[in-house]
Amino acid sequence: MRDKDVSKIDRILEAAFEVFSQNPGASLADVAKQASVGRATLHRHFAGRDDLMIALTLTAAKELDAAVEDATANCQTYTERLEAGLNAILPLAARHMFLSTDPASQDPRVTEVYATQTRDLAHDIDMAKAEGTFDPHVPTEWIVQAYENLIYAGWATVVAGDATPKQAASLAWRTLTKGTCP
Amino acid sequence: MRDKDVSKIDRILEAAFEVFSQNPGASLADVAKQASVGRATLHRHFAGRDDLMIALTLTAAKELDAAVEDATANCQTYTERLEAGLNAILPLAARHMFLSTDPASQDPRVTEVYATQTRDLAHDIDMAKAEGTFDPHVPTEWIVQAYENLIYAGWATVVAGDATPKQAASLAWRTLTKGTCP
DNA sequence: CTCGCATGAGACACATATGTCTCGATTCGG
DNA sequence: CCGAATCGAGACATATGTGTCTCATGCGAG
Numbered sequence A, B: 001m002r003d004k005d006v007s008k009i010d011r012i013l014e015a016a017f018e019v020f021s022q023n024p025g026a027s028l029a030d031v032a033k034q035a036s037v038g039r040a041t042l043h044r045h046f047a048g049r050d051d052l053m054i055a056l057t058l059t060a061a062k063e064l065d066a067a068v069e070d071a072t073a074n075c076q077t078y079t080e081r082l083e084a085g086l087n088a089i090l091p092l093a094a095r096h097m098f099l100s101t102d103p104a105s106q107d108p109r110v111t112e113v114y115a116t117q118t119r120d121l122a123h124d125i126d127m128a129k130a131e132g133t134f135d136p137h138v139p140t141e142w143i144v145q146a147y148e149n150l151i152y153a154g155w156a157t158v159v160a161g162d163a164t165p166k167q168a169a170s171l172a173w174r175t176l177t178k179g180t181c182p
Numbered sequence C: 001c002t003c004g005c006a007t008g009a010g011a012c013a014c015a016t017a018t019g020t021c022t023c024g025a026t027t028c029g030g
Numbered sequence D: 001c002c003g004a005a006t007c008g009a010g011a012c013a014t015a016t017g018t019g020t021c022t023c024a025t026g027c028g029a030g
Helices: A002-022 A028-034 A039-045 A049-071 A078-100 A108-130 A140-159 A165-178 B002-022 B028-034 B039-045 B049-071 B078-100 B108-130 B140-159 B165-178
Strands: none
Touching: A002 A028, A002 A039, A002 A049, A002 A078, A028 A039, A028 A049, A049 A078, A049 A108, A078 A108, A078 A140, A078 A165, A108 A140, A140 A165, A140 B140, A140 B165, A165 B140, A165 B165, B002 B028, B002 B039, B002 B049, B002 B078, B028 B039, B028 B049, B049 B078, B049 B108, B078 B108, B078 B140, B078 B165, B108 B140, B140 B165
């Protein structure tokens, strides 16, 4: 039965990503319907909306970690890591973006996950500074924000049909490092 | 009584900006309370949540237009206009950001306002391209997205206490044009 | 001073989301 | 083939937001 449970949990989480991506205010009934699962069954695995949101956040973090780790396995430099990571994250942005505006981010596990992600990114940026990719005079905190928001910009461009994910990632990386001047 | 009405509408709109900025899902009762106004009075001026959101969007657009127009009055070039506009918009981002994730953006007036803003921005960027500020090979649509999202990044940096609005605007402009490389 | 009107407070009905429960159907293991 | 467990569907109670209405109050106009 354990396997079945996992399968059902995964289906619910997957459905939640799809539904909430398109409408962050969707009801749990919508999620259950998308997962082809009874509403009661959803409540058997997730106590309520908050529990589900927390699980989604942790799942999203795992997905991101896995994608980034896979994409950066063969990278030699931190600069390469950042560029490859950007390519890996951008296609996942659509699934996870609704979590950033989620008000239920008060759980300690969630805040810790976010803190860890930001800290790791800041670390890589600091290392890339040492490699000469970023100006040491530009605050690392700013580069972190710019990195994350240019990913969002790339995703928006893809959604608008103005670029492929690869092109968007390329533009985001170019803008972050060299800007858009000639 | 006309003056009183305007005053009350303004108070409601101002309260709505404050409340929704901190919690986009707040109830109309919260807004009325913040405005020191009866809930019924709010409904006398705004038919419902959608109406209020539309009014907020149009008000925000006016505020942005006014701020940008004022800040760019003495600009000689489109490049200067874009940089000055960025400085003007960034402090207002906190008030308006919740509107970008608002699902009630299906009203024709709202979509038209957004379309106009984006079109004007794209026009200025095209002109700045001609001035040599942006690489003509970089799609204008991308620069629009980067411009808007770097404003958001700047606002986030200010909120985090890592920069003043002026510093954040400067970083955003530098990143958009020259990037963050040394 | 008095009248009239807008207002704030609150009652009321309604819609929706949520959480719990029960029951018949289905499925899986023995 | 049978029994137990799980599931989906739906009923039910509850909470919250919303929209409308009434009414006493208080303020300003006349």
